[in-house]
Amino acid sequence: MANLQIRNMPEDVHERLRHLAQKSNSSMSAIVLTALERELRRLEWHERLAQHPPIDLGVDGATLVAEARAEREAELAERTVGE
Incomplete structure (x- = not known):
């Protein structure tokens, strides 16, 4: 395995x-390694996403979310009335 030294880390x-390492009963190295792996996966995901052409759904995302929420609220209201 390779080693990495971080210099000039703000106090x-x-x-x-x-504090996080102590709280999670882990080492600082493990915490940093996990954070680096997570960030690299996130960056790689963004790179893969950027390679795909955008898709026009014909409606903006906020409208879709609002419709889904309204449907969910209607379903919950029906369940509540039936109880």
């Missing part, structure tokens, strides 16, 4: 890492 970041 507050170091303290937050130490």
